Amino acid sequence: MDRVNFKKEPIVSVVALSSSACSKTSEHKEKLSATERTDTETVTDNSTALHPAKASVFAKGKELFAFAGGCLVTYAKDAPLRHDAVSKEGDFAHYIVQPWYDWFGRNKRVTTSRALNTITLQSSHGQPERPIINGGGFNYAGVYGMPVEYESLHRKCLDTLPIPGAAAPLVEAALEQAVVAFWSAGCCFTTPTGYQSNILAFTAILDDDWFVLMDQKSHSSMSTAAYLSNAGGRKKFKHNDMHDLKRLLDEIEGQCPNIMVAVEGLYSLDGDIPDLAALYALKTRYNFVLCCDEAHSFLSLGTTGRGCLEWWNDMHPENTVPTDLIDIRTTTLSKAVGGIGGLVCAAERFYPALHSRAIALRSTGESLATPNMLQALWVLRQPERLTPSLARLRAITEYCHERLERAGVFVYGERTSPVLPIHAGRPTKASELSHVLRKQGVAATPFSKPAVPMWQSRVRIGMSAEFTDENVEQLVDALIGSCAVTGLVRPRRTGPACSTEPSKGPPFQWQVDDTGLLKERDDALRYLDRLIEAQRTQLAVPGIDDRRRGGHTSRLSPRSVIDAGHRTRGQYGLGSGSSRWILGTYPPHLEVEKIVCNITGQTASMVYTNTEGGLMSTVAALCRPVKGCPKHVLLVHKAAQQPILDGHRAAPRDCKTEKVVWNDLNDLTSILQSISDGKIQRKSYITLVLTLPPTTPCNHNTTLEALFTRLLTFRRKLHGLTIFLDCSSPSSFPSSEPFSAKLPLPQALHYLATELRARILIFGSFYQTFGLNGAFLAGDGALIDELRYTSRFYVFAAAPPPFMMGMVADALGGEC
Incomplete structure (x- = not known):
């Protein structure tokens, strides 16, 4: 498909420049002045990190007026009782966030099916609606589906193995070894959630002789982990701004003998990826440790799903970076894998600190559940399936970016990013867009404060290789139509350059050998079956008590409880697919x-x-x-x-x-x-x-x-x-x-x-x-x-x- 070179009207301002894109301050200032526009225009300069311009005074006044009206409606609904919040945050949540988030009860999101390419949501009357496209999920590689044979393995797992992964050491060791091989790392540790993977990494490594520098838009778990650690200092640099990072590195030089720089592999609400070439140059100069949270880039970026570093070298063959650039990786199993849990992968020199801290945390708390470890192994044991899936994911993502760009819909971030954050500006506009999209057959979630700045609210779409060609066309049509209905795009003149019509014929096809995939799948099934049997045999050996597993019980749940697990897994799948605020409420x-x-x-x-x-x-x-x-x-x-x-x-x-x-x-x-x-x-x-x-x-x-x-x-x-x-x-x-x-x-x-x-x-x-x-x-x-x-x-x-x-x-x- 030929790419249409259609320039949008500006809606954003450049606030931070990558060192590899523009290294001169004068060029930066020139671009800033050239992109000062109103909040109803758009530009598409993909060589820079783009952000929406500030909302106008009129737009803010209109929004505050809408908030006031919403408060009155909510206040009237509360009668005769009155909401008695303790804090201003409580009032804000009750009178502003919740009413607009679910469009005053008309867009509540209770998922009543598996989190696949299409899902069903419960209507305001409590009944399931027709299936709609799942735009709020993270099934990037399309691996959430469970074949019948694999479903039987999960039944066997729940019937014969304990839930705590710490009580199933063979399964846990197999996962850790698989991840170490996948990333060519020195060690790997599991955590019960992805959020806690950052807590393990930061609190294990950072003490008073470390200074940590984090990207301003790093995930909440990174900020929490930094403050829970004993780091000697903490600061944040402007998002993806390598100039600001260099300024801070110069500023703190000599304060601590060790420095950690923490970034994300893919910023899911901005759709952008860190400048690894610039980070490599800075790391060579300042000798810091690079920590990367690959929550959204794991199994979504790169030819084989190895994350942002593989993606960078794929996209920049003339400016590649060493494969060992990233010293510490954290990630989650709740996004592309379809389970829940976390992983910490690091160089061998960090093993002692991580091992000691992991034991301390595990001795008093939960561990990664065994069924989720099984799911991660199931995915990692099928690399031949991942490669074509990720190729399809990239193809449909670029296609959506192109069509949305031609229609005048501004999307944050890289064209190959599998998340599409659609700019809405005002919080109520984001909520309205989400509501209209649902009526158009797409489930998507609005985002505003605290996830993103209030006046840069947006609706995020998560792409999936499982989307059919029809799903992709319907998704793009719904996005363009909904943005037009909500006034986020202006009517366009007709013509070749402005056409939003889809290409004729299905643009995406699977280019894989089904026979080869079936053999790989059968091999993975046999491997997992043998692993479950080996673990069950080990647990049956007398003398292996719970104390050797750090206090984690190896006893099985009662039969009725296990049967309930089978029923709910059969109806809703293994993982929730997202947080409760997105589409994770069942x-x-x-x-x-x-x-x-x-x-x-x-x-x-x-x-x-x-x-x-x-x-x-x-x-x-x-x-x-x-x-x-x-x-x-x-x-x-x-x-x-x-x-x-x-x-x-x-x-x-x-x-x-x-x-x-x-x-x-x-x-x-x-x-x-x-x-x-x-x-x-x-x-x-x-x-x-x-x-x-x-x-x-x-x-x-x-x-x-x-x-x-x-x-x-x-x-x-x-x-x-x-x-x-x-x-x-x-x-x-x-x-x-x-x-x-x-x-x-x-x-x-x-x-x-x-x-x-x-x-x-x-x-x-x-x-x-x-x-x-x-x-x-x-x-x-x-x-x-x-x-x-x-x-x-x-x-x-x-x-x-x-x-x-x-x-x-x-x-x-x-x-x-």
């Missing part, structure tokens, strides 16, 4: 949340993919300014779990929340007395974190009854109170006890909420009771609404696998 998630509310007696709940990540993220989100209170005090017991302490460290620097550690009941009483007397500061809000049952020694006499009696004494003098009950401590409950026995009685919680006028939050772990990955948070409805928006692990991490939530729902079902 009926099993909602069912578990409903059951948890019934058991705890609370009005709202939410589920997390992982216990440690959820606990840390919840505490971090609770550390924020509170309305009407100049000071917020977080009271934490000295024996609190590490994720609680990490939560305060990971909180925003301007959270205005002071952490105070208490030792015993008398110490807590003294602290409360100081606060109530105004010695610390008047109008202080208290968030009290408790572990149930208490982990403190018996002689402290910190029983719940005595504690709540003391709180009642001070409550009238306290301006506000949230009680956060952590019921996830590994040492708190034997696994033989029923789930409900690990929680305070609903009547007791109601008493606390009414007599103490306290906001209640209860955090619990499914893993500690059932051996199933995941956790829940239940409590005050206003707080849960806020945390769905502010808890980073909930917003940015992949949703819990539907099959896992199906098992949890069955395990919980007998206690309702």
Whole structure:
């Protein structure tokens, strides 16, 4: 197909130049001045990193007027009750984010099918809609589908092997070896989620003699990991701006003996890729360690799916970089692989630090689930299938870019990037575009603050090699038509240069030998079957107890729970395909949340993919300014779990929340007395974190009854109170006890909420009771609404696998 050289009208301004594209400051300034335009025009200079121009005063005023109207509508819907948020973030989430995000209830996204090329969503009336194109998924290489023979292997895996991957060492070792070979790395370690792969890498390597420099648009998990580490310094450079990175490298030179530069292989909300040639030149000069998060570039970029480095050398044969340029890779299994979990791949010299830290993290938490390891091995054992799939992915991606460009639709990023971030500008425009696209047969999610700047809101489309030719044509037609309906593109004159008509005939075909692929698939099936049998045999050997697996249980779930896992996997697939905020909400998630509310007696709940990540993220989100209170005090017991302490460290620097550690009941009483007397500061809000049952020694006499009696004494003098009950401590409950026995009685919680006028939050772990990955948070409805928006692990991490939530729902079902 001939490429049409059609220049769009400018809508963006160049804010950062790659060193390989434009190295002179004068050229940079010239391009900046040349691209100062209104927010309704577009340009397409693919040699530079492009961003939308600032919204005009009129556009911002129009948006604020729309926000005001939406607030009034939401306020009226709340009547006769009133939403009583603790913080401004809570108000913003309730009155601005949620109404516009789901278009006032008309665009709620509950997925009722597998996350393949087409999906079905639940309508506002609760019934499944017609199948529509899945534009919100990450099935880049098209490997989410499960042939019948492979489905039977997953049934065998769930029937015979434990869920925790740490209790299946042969399977875990096989995956690590496969990844090491895939990337020619020195070592590999697994994590329960992709979010935690960055936490492992950063906290293992960075100490006070390291300085870390991160791209301004690095994933939330990178920022969190940097603050959880003991790094001697942390700074961010402008997105993909190698000049700014060089400035910071010059600035910090000599401050620390070691420097890490952290980037992403593919920035999924911008569609761009780091300038590896410039990074290579800087690394040669400054001798830093390069860490790359390949979450979206793993199995989506490069001829064989090896990520951004392979893509760079494919695209720049005249300016290639060494294959060992990247020292540390982190990635996730929740995107292209179709499972959930994380990987850390690194050079051999980092093995001791990563090994030590991985053991420490695993000893107190969850591990990568065995079915997800099986899925990763299934994909990596079929390289001949990946190569043509990725070739098709690139072809359909370039085709979509070309047609959208000709139609005047601005798409961020590289033409070969498998994500298409469609610029909408105003948040309400992004929401409207998402709603119109759904009516046109495409599921896509709007993005605004905090994922992207408010005035650079957009709708993101994830491409998939599984898209049929008809899917591709329908997708592009829907995008162009929807952008026209929403006023994001102007009507175009007709003519060859402006035509948006598709090419005649199917432009994409599979160019592969089916026979060769079938043989490779059969070999992969036989290999996995032998691996499952070998692991089952090893587990049956007497004398291999759970302690040798770091405390991770090797016992199987009850038969009914396993059957529930089979049913939900058969209906919804293995992985969720995205986060809850995108298209990762399935009926099993909602069912578990409903059951948890019934058991705890609370009005709202939410589920997390992982216990440690959820606990840390919840505490971090609770550390924020509170309305009407100049000071917020977080009271934490000295024996609190590490994720609680990490939560305060990971909180925003301007959270205005002071952490105070208490030792015993008398110490807590003294602290409360100081606060109530105004010695610390008047109008202080208290968030009290408790572990149930208490982990403190018996002689402290910190029983719940005595504690709540003391709180009642001070409550009238306290301006506000949230009680956060952590019921996830590994040492708190034997696994033989029923789930409900690990929680305070609903009547007791109601008493606390009414007599103490306290906001209640209860955090619990499914893993500690059932051996199933995941956790829940239940409590005050206003707080849960806020945390769905502010808890980073909930917003940015992949949703819990539907099959896992199906098992949890069955395990919980007998206690309702």
